[in-house]
Amino acid sequence: MINVLLFAQLKDELGKETVSIEGNEMSVAQLKAKMKMDFQLEGLETVMTAVNEEFADDDTILSDGDTVAFIPPVSGG
Amino acid sequence: MINVLLFAQLKDELGKETVSIEGNEMSVAQLKAKMKMDFQLEGLETVMTAVNEEFADDDTILSDGDTVAFIPPVSGG
Amino acid sequence: MKERYSRQTLFAPVGDGGQLKIMKKHVLLLGAGALGSANAEALTRAGVGKLTIVDRDYVETSNLQRQQMYTERDVAEKLPKAEAAKRHLLGINHEVEVNAIIMDATAQNLEQLLGDVDLILDATDNFETRMIINDLSQKLHIPWIYGACVGSVGMTLTILPGQTPCLHCLLKAIPIQGMTCDTGGIISxxxxMVVAHQTAEALKILVEDWESVRPALVSFDLWRNQYQTVKLTKAKKKDCLSCGEQRTYPFLTVENVTKTAVLCGRDTVQVRPPKPLELQLEKLAKDLDGSGYLVKFNPFLLSCEKAGERIVIFKDGRALIHGTKDMVHAKAAYQSILG
Amino acid sequence: MKERYSRQTLFAPVGDGGQLKIMKKHVLLLGAGALGSANAEALTRAGVGKLTIVDRDYVETSNLQRQQMYTERDVAEKLPKAEAAKRHLLGINHEVEVNAIIMDATAQNLEQLLGDVDLILDATDNFETRMIINDLSQKLHIPWIYGACVGSVGMTLTILPGQTPCLHCLLKAIPIQGMTCDTGGIISxxxxMVVAHQTAEALKILVEDWESVRPALVSFDLWRNQYQTVKLTKAKKKDCLSCGEQRTYPFLTVENVTKTAVLCGRDTVQVRPPKPLELQLEKLAKDLDGSGYLVKFNPFLLSCEKAGERIVIFKDGRALIHGTKDMVHAKAAYQSILG
Incomplete structure (x- = not known):
């Protein structure tokens, strides 16, 4: 199971902060596609991704037990 | 093993942020006494204690794998 | 809704309805130092209906490094902080009713101010006053937000009477000999960071979004890059004397108060803690020495001097503040060393 | 060391030596809005040697809810933010040399200001300008501190050229259609909270305590009680065009800049993004509608109106800002919607 953590407005879109996804050996890009499909989450193309609190690319491969956080970049000031 | 996390000035007193302590079935009070003895840490009597990010008393019993954080209360303002 | 608050009402959890609530609420802010001045500015900009500021101190040069709003002119005029804050706040938002009260807060005089108060914001610099706030909060059923900082470290907690644990549940006794801004220094x-948390929690309470109130103690160290939240699910004590079933509000009684007295015929004030302490004079000497005090000590007492002011502290916590007859100043000097 | 900074020098990682360093440093602060005014106040109180503030905007009523220092009088006088900030800062600490520059920052005019600058503080409100800062930081070897906020959310990161990953390593392209303070609102x-992190990081850099600089991106949401740090151990890209081996500093070239032009004979400015976008007009319409704009759209373009100003945005990101001939204002209006 992959533990997915949703930040900021993504948390509201999903209605909760965390969700568990079946998906050993999935890439971050595949996980994003799945999250978009399953939960109609918008804007995942531009979010920053952390895997186990370490910055990760779209092609990072996920393993069972990983925690993935999706963090929308912020531009205001 | 108990994973001990030292906050603020305690981190400087110990010279590092974390330390692992042998001590299954130890109480928080016993852990404090051991930390005082082994590392000459001062002021542990009045620190706040968190076990696995949950507030804990001196008589809380620790289990293998627990993370204990010692947080000195702050009074300035 | 007004143009002034347009960016705040755009934020959905506030909205127009939340803004109307904020504009009807009364917040009592205890302290107008570092935490106090910044909290006062934030709430005034947010448009709180009424803000009562209580402080015993006046603006000094060494405050300017971290205390918002205050200027060199306030220092030159030796303005009381509550009054200086009020003047600046009026220029920022004339719609907010600001009530500046220059006094040394005690259980008795504070209680009289709390009649229609919706929230108490803690911006004090000592646990004795916080324990008074904590007892009054429970007695009068008013939420309060603990905040404290020293060095690069800070801590904050929201206390909702009847719901969350109280500060007395977390601290069996008042911690002594903690670092203070006068011994450990402080960076702005x-x-x-404490104020950011306090203001966010205050806004949640003012718009009555109770579900969003943070159910945890926050502790951080910005220099050492630490941030920790501690959940308090099991911290509420049934036998707590402040919020438990057999509550006595111990910190509202006269016995639990630091006493001050001008020594007859001398330019000296004696300060006495509520209960005798057991100070570690050697450790205290080390801290004070590192803070620019001239320190001497023996097993019975410690004498320290800075900027012409001499303080003698006995092992049981009793102290003599020399060079003053002002009891409020003496108590403040005492608490600036012992927290 | 001076009484003014006594609590800051008492903090051991600063000390007298650190304070002397702070007092010799030059910080360029880009933006004097919410993040900018608070950063300016913090650094001025801390006693930085020289502070250059660059901003293109003036003080408006809707700023007062979250932008420190500014008063109702600044609004009445329609003071440019950089100038208003400078006036307040002078009253706070006359020892700091404050340099107020009223201009729309571009790669070209910014580079000219960076000669003796030790640190760039980001207080802008759009990624285009941040990418320019990022390239200049790498080219001239000057650290910078990214900071941004919207709603109850914020983010910050310290970038040390030659050492940490840069912003371009983390963002392959400039994110579009993010929430801005004009669409998502903002609470102070x-x-x-962003400023607390930026100031702490700035002080570490100014006292040259490089080991304490935070090696992680910080992201938080104060309403939803979230705080996350993301380590960047593996984020530095060898082929990054801004900080990699074959660097070209792409954001310093004219092609990568938003273009503005006054339309001949009309009270309208055309704004064109560096590269054609693929906007989701329906989503944008929803965001703007929730933000008090009067919105109409079809599959090709969106028209929105607020406070008498009408903006038409085409699907490829090109926009017409009606009712103005001011190119700087038009670009600001554009970026306030698209980030």
Whole structure:
């Protein structure tokens, strides 16, 4: 199971902060596609991704037990 | 093993942020006494204690794998 | 809704309805130092209906490094902080009713101010006053937000009477000999970070979004890059004397108060803690020495001197503040060393 | 060391030596809005040697809810923010040399200001300008501190050229259609929290305590009680065009800049993004509608109106800002909607 953590407005879109996804050996890009499909989450193309609190690319491969956080970049000031 | 996390000035007193302590079935009070003895840490009597990010008393019993954080209360303002 | 608050009402959890609530609420802010001045500015900009500021101190040069709003002119005029804050706030938002009260807060005089108060914001610098706030909060059923900082470190907690644990549940006794800003120093971001949390929690309470109130103690160190939240699910004590079933509000009684008295015929004030302490004079000497005090000590007492002011502290916590007859100043000097 | 900075020098990682360093450093602050005004106040109180503030905007009523220092009088006088900030800062600490520059920052005019600058503080409100800062930071070897906030959310990161990854390593392209303060609103604690982190990082850099600089991106949400740090151990890209081996500093070239032009004979400015976008007009319409704009759209374009100003945005990102001939204002209006 992959533990997915949703930040900021993504948390509201999903209605909760965390969700568990079946998906050993999935890439971050595949996980994003799945999250978009399953939960109609918008804007995942531009979010920053952390895997186990370490910055990760779209092609990072996920393993069972990983925690993935999706963090929308912020531009205001 | 108990994973001990030292906050603020305690981190400087110990010279590092974390330390692992042998001590299954130890109480928080016993852990404090051991930390005082082994590392000459001062002021542990009045620190706040968190076990696995949950507030804990001196008589809380620790289990293998627990993370204990010692947080000195702050009074300035 | 007004143009002034347009960016705040755009934020959905506030909205127009939340803004109307904020504009009807009364907040009592205890302290107008570092935490106090910044909290006062934030709430005034947010448009709180009424803000009562209580402080015993006046603006000094060494405050300017971290205390928002205050200027060199306030220092030159030796303005009381509550009054200086009020003047600046009026220029920022004339719609907010600001009530500046220059006094040394005690259980008795504070209780009289709390009649229609919706929230108490803690910006004090000592646990004795916080324990008074904590007892009054429970007695009068008013939420309060603990905030404190020293060095690069800070801590904050929201206390909702009847719901969350109270500060007395977490601290069996008042911690003594903690670092204070006068012994450990302070950098402004530690202040700002506490205020960010306090203001966010205050807004949640003012708009009555109770579900969003943070159910945890926050502790951070901005220099050492630490941030920790501690959940308090099991921290509420049934036998707590402040919020438990057999509550006595111990900190509202006269016995639990630091006493001050001008020594007859001398330019000296004696300060006595509520209960005798057991100070570690050697450790205290080390801290004070590192803070620019001239320190001497023996097993029975410690004498320290800075900027012409001499303080003698006995092992049981009793102290003599020399060179003053002002009891409020003496108590403040005492608490600036012992927290 | 001076009484003014006594609590800051008492903090051991600063000390007298650190304070002397702070007092010799030059910080360039880009932006004097919410993040900018608070950063300016913090650094001025801390006693930085020289502070250059660059901003293109003036003080408006809707700023007062979250932008420190500014008063109702600044609004009445329609003071440019950089100038208003400078006036307040002078009253706070006359020892700091404050340099107020009223201009729309571009790669070209910014580079000219960076000669003796030790640190760039980001207080802008759009990624285009941040990418320019990022490239200049790499080219001239000057550290910078990214900071941004919207709603109750914020983010910050310290970038040390030659050492940490840069912003371009983390963002392959400039994110579009993010929330801005004009569409998502903002509460002041989100600002304050970012500033707390930025000021702490700035002080570490100014006292040259490089080991304490935070090696992680910080992201938080004060309303939803979230705080996350993301380590960047593996984020530095060898082929990054801004900090990699074959660097070209792409954001310093004219092609990568938003273009503005006054339409001949009309009270309208055309704004064109560096590269054609693919906007989701329906989503944008929803965001703007929730933000008090009067919105109409079809598959090709969106028209929105607020406070008498009408903006038409085409699907490829090109926009017409009606009712103005001011190119700087038009670009600001554009970026306030699209980030």
């Amino acid at each position: 971001p530690a202040v700002t | 604690p989100a600002v304050t």
